[in-house]
Amino acid sequence: MIAILDYGINNLRSLQNALDRIDVKWETTTEPDHETKLIIPGVGAFGAAMERLRPLKDSLQQMAKSGVPIMGICLGQQLLFSRSEEFGSHEGLDLIAGTVSYIPKVAGLKIPHIGWNKLEILREDIIVSLVPNDSYAYFVHSLVVKPEDSSCVVATTEYGVEFASIVQAGHVWGCQFHPEKSGDIGLEILRNFANC
Amino acid sequence: MVKGTQFLNLKDSGDPVELGKKYSEEGADELVFLDISASQEVRPPVVELAEKVAKEVFIPFTVGGGMNSAEAVRMALLAGADKVSLNTAALSQPGLISFCAERFGSQCIVIAIDARKRAEGGWDVFTHGGRRATGIDAVQWAREATERGAGEILLTSMDGDGTRTGYDLDLTRAISQAVDVPVIASGGAGRPSDLCDAVRYGLADAVLVAGILHEGHYTIQELKVAMEQDGFPMRMVSPGLSTLVRELG
Numbered sequence: 001m002i003a004i005l006d007y008g009i010n011n012l013r014s015l016q017n018a019l020d021r022i023d024v025k026w027e028t029t030t031e032p033d034h035e036t037k038l039i040i041p042g043v044g045a046f047g048a049a050m051e052r053l054r055p056l057k058d059s060l061q062q063m064a065k066s067g068v069p070i071m072g073i074c075l076g077q078q079l080l081f082s083r084s085e086e087f088g089s090h091e092g093l094d095l096i097a098g099t100v101s102y103i104p105k106v107a108g109l110k111i112p113h114i115g116w117n118k119l120e121i122l123r124e125d126i127i128v129s130l131v132p133n134d135s136y137a138y139f140v141h142s143l144v145v146k147p148e149d150s151s152c153v154v155a156t157t158e159y160g161v162e163f164a165s166i167v168q169a170g171h172v173w174g175c176q177f178h179p180e181k182s183g184d185i186g187l188e189i190l191r192n193f194a195n196c
Numbered sequence: 197m198v199k200g201t202q203f204l205n206l207k208d209s210g211d212p213v214e215l216g217k218k219y220s221e222e223g224a225d226e227l228v229f230l231d232i233s234a235s236q237e238v239r240p241p242v243v244e245l246a247e248k249v250a251k252e253v254f255i256p257f258t259v260g261g262g263m264n265s266a267e268a269v270r271m272a273l274l275a276g277a278d279k280v281s282l283n284t285a286a287l288s289q290p291g292l293i294s295f296c297a298e299r300f301g302s303q304c305i306v307i308a309i310d311a312r313k314r315a316e317g318g319w320d321v322f323t324h325g326g327r328r329a330t331g332i333d334a335v336q337w338a339r340e341a342t343e344r345g346a347g348e349i350l351l352t353s354m355d356g357d358g359t360r361t362g363y364d365l366d367l368t369r370a371i372s373q374a375v376d377v378p379v380i381a382s383g384g385a386g387r388p389s390d391l392c393d394a395v396r397y398g399l400a401d402a403v404l405v406a407g408i409l410h411e412g413h414y415t416i417q418e419l420k421v422a423m424e425q426d427g428f429p430m431r432m433v434s435p436g437l438s439t440l441v442r443e444l445g
Contacts, residue, residue: 013275014254021254043301110378112303114303116225181254181256181278183220183433184254
C-alpha cells in the first residue's frame with residue numbers, strides 16, 4: 001500500500017493510474033499515518049504548497065526519521081529540501097538538506113524545461129534497480145534541487161547545466177521528472193519504490 | 197530533442213485508446229488526440245477519451261476538439277490529459293488563452309493552428325476543423341497566441357495534410373521564427389526524411405506523424421532510427437524491459 005499525499009493543489013489521477021497499472025494498492029490521504037509509504041506528488045508553486053504542508057512538517061520529519069519510505073515527485077521532490085528561491089524564499093520540509101533554485105538561463109534553451117531527457121545514473125540505488133543508464137524520463141519544471149551532501153545524488157540530467165534528477169537520503173527519495181509519465185522506465189521506478 | 201507524435205482522427209483510425217497504447221509501446225514520445233467533429237457540448241467527448249487514455253498510456257498526451265471554455269479545459273486536465281489544445285475557441289475568444297494559461301499554466305495550453313497558403317503569399321488560419329477561413333494571418337496569430345500565454349503551437353499545414361509530400365517548411369519556419377515556444381509541425385509527412393527536414397529546415401521543435409503510421413507505411417521505430425541516423429538524438433524504447441522485470445520478479 002502506498003499513500004498519496006493530497007494537499008489540495010494537485011491532480012493525482014495520472015499517478016493513481018500508473019500505480020494501478022503496476023498493481024500497487026494506493027490510497028489518498030491528507031494526513032500521513034506514520035506507517036504507510038508516502039508519495040508527495042506536486043505541480044505548482046513551492047510557496048503555495050508549503051502553506052498547505054507546513055502543519056504536516058513535524059510529522060513528515062518524524063516519519064522520515066523512523067524510516068518510513070517517502071518519495072517526492074517534481075514539486076514534491078523540491079518540497080523535501082530545506083529552502084526554495086521560487087518567487088522569493090520559502091522554507092521547505094527539510095527532509096534532505098539543500099536548496100531549490102531556478103535553472104540557470106542558457107542561450108537557446110527554453111524554460112520551463114519540458115520534455116524527455118536522459119538520466120545519467122551515478123550510483124546504485126534500489127530506486128534505479130533495472131533502470132538502464134541514459135534512460136529517458138519526462139520533465140516539466142523551472143527549478144532544480146541541490147543537496148548539500150552530493151552523495152545524495154543518484155542520477156543527474158543535463159539541461160544547459162547538470163542537475164540532480166534523482167536524489168536519495170535514507171528512506172527519502174525524490175525524482176525531478178514525472179515517473180507516471182515516463183513510460184516503462186517511470187513505471188519501473190514507481191515499482192522499485194513500492195518494493196523498497 | 198525531437199518528439200514523434202501522433203495525430204489520431206477519432207473517426208477514421210479505429211479505437212483511439214488502443215492505437216494510443218500501441219504507439220506508446222512502440223516508442224512515441226507524446227500523443228495527440230483531436231476530435232475534429234467540433235462538438236459544442238459542455239463536456240466535450242474528448243474528455244471521456246482522455247479518461248480512458250490516461251488509464252492505458254503513461255507518456256504525455258494532448259487532447260483537443262470542442263475545448264470552448266476554461267471548464268472544458270479543466271475537465272480534460274483532471275481526466276488525465278497533460279495538455280489541452282485550443283483552436284476555434286481561442287480565435288473567437290482569445291482571452292480564453294490567457295485565462296487558461298494563468299489558471300493551469302502555459303505548459304499545458306497548446307494552440308492548434310490550421311493554416312493554408314494564400315495566393316498572394318502568407319498563410320490563412322482556418323477554424324472548425326479546417327472548414328472555415330478566418331482571413332487571419334497565421335504568423336500574426338501564432339505571435340498573439342503565445343503573447344497571451346500559449347505554451348506550444350501545433351501547426352498543421354492544410355495544403356500538406358494527407359499529401360505525403362513533406363511538411364510545409366516555409367510555413368513551419370515562419371512560425372518557429374515568430375514565437376519562442378515549441379512548434380510541432382504537422383501535415384504532409386510521407387517519408388522519414390520529411391521529419392528530418394521539418395526539424396532541420398522548418399526549425400520545428402517536434403514533428404507529428406499520423407497517416408503514414410495509421411496505414412502501416414512506417415513504424416515509429418523506423419522513423420526514429422532514420423532520424424537518429426540523420427543526426428537527431430532520439431529516445432529509443434527498450435521493449436524488453438518489462439518482460440525482463442517480470443521474469444526476475
